[in-house]
Amino acid sequence: MIFDLIIVGSGPAGLTAAIYAKRANKSVLIIEKEAFGGLITHSPKVENYPGFPSISGLDLANTMVDQAMALNVNFDFDEIIKITKEKEIFTLYGNDNRTFEGLSVILATGSTHRKLNLENEDKLVGKGISYCAVCDGPFYAKQDVAIIGGGNSAMQEAILLASYCKSVTMIQNLPCLTGEKDLEEQIKKTPNIKIIYDSVVTCLNGDTNLRSIEILNTTTNEKQLLEFDGIFVAVGHIANNEAFKEYLDLDEQGFIKTDELCHSKLDGLFVAGDCVSKKIRQIVTATSDGAIASLQAIRYLDNLKIN
Ligand SMILES: Cc1cc2nc3c(=O)[nH]c(=O)nc-3n(C[C@H](O)[C@H](O)[C@H](O)COP(=O)(O)OP(=O)(O)OC[C@H]3O[C@@H](n4cnc5c(N)ncnc54)[C@H](O)[C@@H]3O)c2cc1C
Incomplete structure (x- = not known):
């Protein structure tokens, strides 16, 4: 037919x-x-x-x-x-x-x-891990969240989340943000957005919900354990x-x-x-x-x- x-x-x-x-x-x-x-x-x-x-x-x-x-x-x-x-x-x-x-x-x-490809990632989607701030951001109102990524989408999502979340931490693997300059300026003027550069997420901790993440600074090799209510993966x-x-x-x-x-x-x-x-x-x-x-x-x- x-x-x-x-x-x-x-x-x-x-x-x-x-x-x-x-x-x-x-x-x-x-x-x-x-x-x-x-x-x-x-x-x-x-x-x-x-x-x-x-x-x-x-x-x-x-x-x-x-x-x-x-x-x-x-x-x-x-x-x-x-x-x-x-x-x-x-x-x-x-x-x-x-x-x-x-x-x-x-x-x-x-x-x-695009995923982080880490253990626990699939298991924790919707339980602290999201790939879409427009879709899931409001579930984290007044809470502490992180955005993984530093391009245009990550910056737009950070600005959106900062308007109703308590704090937004951007974790970027490079020494700078990589999107449009006016977005970057807006990010830097927003008091509840913090940026951590040169760092990658190496571990997602949590059984039923995300509890914390481990990040590695790729220039100093220092590791940090950070607690968030939710993370938004914005790596494309x-x-x-x-x-x-x-x-x-x-x-x-x-x-x-x-x-x-x-x-x-x-x-x-x-x-x-x-x-x-x-x-x-x-x-x-x-x-x-x-x-x-x-x-x-x-x-x-x-x-x-x-x-
Ligand atoms: C966890 C999560 C939460 C989300 N939450 C929201 C939300 O709250 N609100 C919102 O508006 N959006 C949300 N989104 C985004 C939304 O799901 C997408 O924007 C929407 O599904 C896009 O629809 P689509 O039909 O274009 O593509 P898709 O829904 O991706 O459908 C494409 C289909 O094509 C099939 N396909 C691909 N290639 C082939 C092939 N070669 N042969 C046969 N089949 C093929 C795929 O298997 C897939 O089923 C969310 C996404 C995710 C992952």
Whole structure:
């Protein structure tokens, strides 16, 4: 069967795109390599998605999956490792030698937060370790927190957290911050932000919740044990776009450059959500992209039928 639309990735962006396309009467297949619902299934609590004052990420994702299923969106498990286009037909190649054919494609492959790769890290996510201050910062109001990192995202997150946390300690592995100068000036003027330079986190302590972290000064070799209520890891995102790069314009970090209507440089291939080159990666921005990409795909499909 040749689907009208194949969506790679079943996070909020992919699911939104599927809902829009099904409601426009298109046949839709979503292909997912890991877990239906995407990255948000890892979040213990979401409190910034309108309509749901407080909900676990898994429940929110399941609600979206249920909505897509009720519209008869087709779901399949596979990892897409290659895409080709011949005449008007896209062929998507799965990891286990299966192929899928579609008239249009939306890539909604998301991104992965770069981790510290330390013992206990996965176990303590949501229990003192977070990768998103916008998402989880308010849970630490009036408490002592640390930001690991010293680039633009880390600085923006530090300024945000300083507005409602008791103290914010930035732990940067270099002798300086590495983002925009005006952000750096703002950081230095904020009395409850402290910066520790030349230091890396070497240990995360805690059984059920994070208790303390150990840091190592890489110039003096001194170790310190520091107690925080929470730490925010802001050392970058990893894009999941390597497999498709021959059809795409990627930025220096590997994220896909699009126009404001989610077009890629290949006709009929659209891009939505966290895999796009952009500054804000949230559920609402992903669902917004999903709607835009889907409406563009619908328009593309309708034009194909006319021509
Ligand atoms: C712990 C945590 C807490 C968060 N909390 C919040 C919050 O409170 N509020 C908020 O707004 N945001 C939050 N976020 C961010 C939010 O999860 C993301 O912005 C959102 O999920 C992005 O949606 P997406 O659809 O673009 O990508 P994703 O949700 O990342 O989905 C992409 C999907 O594509 C699949 N995929 C990738 N490559 C392939 C391939 N080649 N073949 C098949 N499938 C593929 C992946 O397995 C994944 O399921 C949080 C993130 C984390 C990790």
